[in-house]
Amino acid sequence: MNKKKQPPKLNRRQFLRLGLGGGGALVLTAASVLARADKLRELAATSTASQVAAPVAPEPAASTVVQGTNIRLAATDGHILLPGRTRPLYTFGFVEADPNASIRDVIAAYKGKVQMCSPILDVNEGDEVYLTLTNLGFQFRPDLDDSHTIHWHGFRNPVAIFDGVPEVSIAVPVARNFPYFFHPEHPGTYMYHCHFEDVEHVQMGMNGIVFVRPLQNNGTGSLPPGKYCYNDGDGSTAYDREVTLMLNEIDTRPHDLLEEVQDFVWSDYKPNYWIINGRAYPDTVKPSNDPSLPYQPISSLIQANPGEKILLRFANLGYEQHAMQLTGIPMKVVGHDATLLRSPDGSDLSYYTNTIYIGPGEARDVIFEAPAFDPTAETGTDSIGTYNVYLLKNRNYFAQTNDGLPGLGGMVTEVRVYNGSPLPPQTKPNETFT
Ligand SMILES: [Cu+2]
Numbered sequence: 001m002n003k004k005k006q007p008p009k010l011n012r013r014q015f016l017r018l019g020l021g022g023g024g025a026l027v028l029t030a031a032s033v034l035a036r037a038d039k040l041r042e043l044a045a046t047s048t049a050s051q052v053a054a055p056v057a058p059e060p061a062a063s064t065v066v067q068g069t070n071i072r073l074a075a076t077d078g079h080i081l082l083p084g085r086t087r088p089l090y091t092f093g094f095v096e097a098d099p100n101a102s103i104r105d106v107i108a109a110y111k112g113k114v115q116m117c118s119p120i121l122d123v124n125e126g127d128e129v130y131l132t133l134t135n136l137g138f139q140f141r142p143d144l145d146d147s148h149t150i151h152w153h154g155f156r157n158p159v160a161i162f163d164g165v166p167e168v169s170i171a172v173p174v175a176r177n178f179p180y181f182f183h184p185e186h187p188g189t190y191m192y193h194c195h196f197e198d199v200e201h202v203q204m205g206m207n208g209i210v211f212v213r214p215l216q217n218n219g220t221g222s223l224p225p226g227k228y229c230y231n232d233g234d235g236s237t238a239y240d241r242e243v244t245l246m247l248n249e250i251d252t253r254p255h256d257l258l259e260e261v262q263d264f265v266w267s268d269y270k271p272n273y274w275i276i277n278g279r280a281y282p283d284t285v286k287p288s289n290d291p292s293l294p295y296q297p298i299s300s301l302i303q304a305n306p307g308e309k310i311l312l313r314f315a316n317l318g319y320e321q322h323a324m325q326l327t328g329i330p331m332k333v334v335g336h337d338a339t340l341l342r343s344p345d346g347s348d349l350s351y352y353t354n355t356i357y358i359g360p361g362e363a364r365d366v367i368f369e370a371p372a373f374d375p376t377a378e379t380g381t382d383s384i385g386t387y388n389v390y391l392l393k394n395r396n397y398f399a400q401t402n403d404g405l406p407g408l409g410g411m412v413t414e415v416r417v418y419n420g421s422p423l424p425p426q427t428k429p430n431e432t433f434t
Contacts, residue, residue: 112139188338
């Protein structure tokens with residue numbers, strides 16, 4: 001008896017490739033989606049010149065920082081701009097949403113409008129933090145029904161259900177909420193990311209920085225209230241300003257292929273962009289909430305008055321180790337992976353360096369003191385005043401380019417130390433002044 005030949009079984013993506021991908025066309029129905037893509041393309045055409053482009057039509061504002069104990073993040077897709085690239089880059093990620101809005105309203109407001117990197121979460125030691133994750137689905141890949149999670153990387157979590165690893169807890173399907181609960185007890189800098197199909201979802205942009213402020217900020221018997229990175233007991237981690245720096249690399253091929261309903265072999269990963277807070281230099285030094293980068297709201301520009309102490313909160317959720325070098329100003333490393341650098345007997349293990357080595361999934365807390373303004377050194381001028389500029393850059397020169405194009409790009413930002421003390425106090429992390 002002849003065995004009847006069975007038609008080949010197709011998985012979801014193979015099926016879609018036959019149905020949609022052959023022509024390379026993705027079926028997009030909503031006119032507003034096309035209009036927004038056109039607007040982003042227009043912005044992209046001007047972004048390489050680092051000029052301020054015309055602002056886009058009002059959208060729900062992308063968030064730099066989320067504070068408080070009642071947080072809502074919505075997971076969806078969208079597009080960002082990279083210097084030297086006219087096509088907006090397809091991404092996934094998280095945006096801040098109103099904790100009290102209905103799922104329907106959050107979908108209407110944010111679906112297809114994700115930001116990169118995801119918002120900075122700013123919480124306090126001892127708080128009871130409720131974080132609702134809402135999965136909005138994908139605007140540009142409506143065929144995909146991927147779930148999402150929040151994994152607070154490095155959190156000492158006694159309860160697996162809130163750890164965001166889908167295999168041992170819960171993942172959030174499309175059009176559903178899930179309430180996470182965290183009781184942070186260990187100050188320092190962490191990161192969070194989606195843990196569902198995590199190689200893909202993290203590379204696509206589902207990551208951000210979360211940090212915990214110490215109880216010492218309220219003051220102790222011997223220390224006044226203030227800004228401290230840790231419960232150091234001696235004020236050694238006090239600072240005036242803070243900037244979070246989320247390090248990632250991007251291979252643009254899987255982003256483009258996903259948008260075209262094609263597969264990518266992840267072992268072929270070979271990045272061509274290196275980014276800080278979702279932007280590549282020179283975009284890194286544009287202000288926070290710059291209108292030319294509507295979905296990349298978080299600046300990496302480090303502004304300082306002479307003599308101020310600046311806290312840099314580094315985290316790396318790329319797949320490469322990075323070596324971040326600041327020449328001309330010594331950096332004091334006070335924390336690794338949300339742990340104060342002290343030995344069990346209390347001795348000081350902090351160290352000075354000009355290069356921070358940071359592997360995937362690692363965090364560093366670094367404090368430097370802004371030097372006096374030197375009128376003879378290289379200076380620049382912006383709307384705040386005249387400044388000395390120090391480059392904070394990835395030491396690997398491959399990571400100092402945008403897709404191999406000429407000129408400085410990539411994982412590079414600037415420290416600007418101003419003449420006089422023109423900067424007002426910072427009210428939140430990564431706040432920039434123009
Ligand atoms: Cu996800």
